[in-house]
Amino acid sequence: MAFQKAFGCIVLVAVLIVPVSAIDLSWEYQIIDQHANQSRAVSLAMRTSSVWPVAFHQGSNDNSNQMVVSALSPVGWTQQGLGDLFDAFEGGLPLAEAGPDGRVGVVWRTGADARFAQSSPSGWQVASLPLAAPSGPDFTVDFDFLSDNRPIVAQAAQEGIVVSVYNGIGWETDQVVREFDEPVQGMKVSTAISSQDEIGVAFVENGLGFAFKSPLSGDWGTTIVDQQIFPESISLAFGPNDETAIASVENDSLYVSRFDPVTGDWATELLAPQIDSNRVNLVYNSLGQPALAYVVQDEVHYRINRGEGWLDFILDDDPQIQVQPHDSSDAALAFDAEDIPVISYYSQDGLLLAYDPIIVPEPASIVLFLMVTVAAVRRQG
């Protein structure tokens, strides 16, 4: 009897010792910018080996026409303007990524050009590149970093998709995809870099398409992902082992299209029939699990697929901060160095950061539990 009780206690201790799943724990909230309560667009990246969160968003008050970067450091959240912002919606939306060496970058559109900014030891560096012509306010830009930390910027234009690579001196431009048969309005584009530095581009033309540059021939090949959807927003991501997926928002419905290497086909599934965020960013964690976040009414949803379907977690309340999101707010998602999700979005209290930390039981509590267990067993004996 004493042994059975001791065994039961030992099992319980083992459960305590095993780190509890981060997904099941409550979220920590911080206010990034309490004045930023009118905008909706935000993009998030993790700086310096995925440790320090950096949010890119529209400025507030006198800086409302500026792209602003808010970065967390031991002195708190510091802000800096990066340049003019064309519009908080559509083409002017910021899109951020983290580079292999720990830098973070962002791309957005102004009225006259596309802007790229990145962190560096000498501060924020901002560069301009011309818009692919002819363009319009609804044509988007996106970027990613190569393994040598050079940025790749993809732009949509009426004549097709254009990809520009920074060579250290200037931008080299490559025409992706054929010229469109008819002028299109509001072309959307998303780009990502594979583990082998290959460029992938997702775009919308006659449905959802995917383009990939052959490392052997140097030619761009395109494939139809789904002819049934015509998304207003798309997000392409590669996993650590080149898993490939595209998240799309069409008429407020959220879809995820994933390439199955076994069948050689793309498969699209409806993830959420009605969301309020105008766009999402799809990311993979280091385990190759795709994830994204979005707003539905007054809830922020965090979705992740660990291999057995998409899980759905709703961010919980906080006693001190109004965490209910603004209608149509972005919910920008990033993972930290330990695959913990970090989400930035807008609420009535401003621009927020939600962090889901790991909690490891303190050694003292385990020792105390063991002592109590031993005492209980001895008493029974």
Add this chain to the structure above:
Amino acid sequence: MVVLFLTVGVLTPFALAQQVGIRVIAEGASELSELDLGIDVNGIPQVAYWTADNELMLASVECRTAVLRELYAQGGRYASLAPGTDASTSVVFSGFDQASGLAYAMSGGLLDQPAWAPLGFAGDWPVLALDSTGRPYVVYVDHDGGMLKFARFDIPTGKWVVEIVPGPFVEFVGTRRVATVAVDVDDRPVVAYFGGHRNSAHKIIVATRTNQGWTIRTKDLENEGGVSPENGLSLAFDTTNAPHVVYQTAPGDLKLARFGVFGVSLQTVREQQGSPVRLGPRAMHIGAGGRIRVAYFDIGAGVVMLADNLGGWTNEIVDGVTGFNDLRPALAVDATGRWAVAYLSDSEGIIEVKVAGPAVLGTLDGDCNCDNVVDLVDFVELESCLTGPAVSIMEGCECFDINGSTTVDLADVKLLQAAFGDW
């Protein structure tokens, strides 16, 4: 300036006259000021110190100039500095007024101007360390409870989290700088401190903070000379991740304790010279090949010293210091192995902030491009500044007025040629 050589006891005599430069980078420091030194990722020495006007300043020691930035202007004390891998520099201090306790200041990197924020609690003798991702760790003494505490910045909450450093810490009345913190090879914070009984400090404790808690190692030195807690200690790691702690024994030997896998070994850095030394919390560096340097202040002789174990321990005078009997020099070594030492000195009532060492560029007369050598490259530049004895110096040519005559002429050319260094 020529550095004098000092042979010590049975230690291997190492007769090398080394020429190092010394620069006064600021004047008007507070005589009570602590200072600290680090070398940033660009190889620029950074010095934090307090002015007589109660300002916390950060001096960036660049080529022939020191760029001064004010970090905090409402008075305070302590200054523990750590350079970040993003070219920022952080300083922990205790501020009066608005700071009201321990505070954290940053400059450079992604900040367009210096910024500071309170930690939210008070403490004394803080020491700051940063890991490779910029996560800060602060160890400090909480006098209210007589405890040694450890603080880290929790990124998910954006707040500082404090815990007590375990082990036999004893707040020795009247002592200072009895603990320090550094980051080991595995990027973990490690605290070293003195422990023992209230009236007898005879232990060195090394406590490593891991994700699972604290791992503690203790060396009892009661039968090996004990320790002098008031003289301070410093901590560094060799490439095997073995902690090294330098300290002074009660009789006065300067010793080094290496906490190896199979035990703690001791070696003598300098046999007792009849006067105590002062060690700062950042006074030791261990290079990739195991070369160890220690900077300290010899109170009796009134000199800043540099101990070096290249081929055996040598102890050399870096500079004589006047007006201080409690000075704790700070040591830093750059990526190429060049060292720098920062300290205060009283020059006829004006407290100077000085830095010495080969990592300090622009200390050689005529080395106007600050590459630490006077050569034809400097000569070519001088030629463009050459105007003759009747014409005043052109703007930007001040460096080539080697004899201070307010002109750049053949006399300066002669001095430059005489200063030509080795290729």
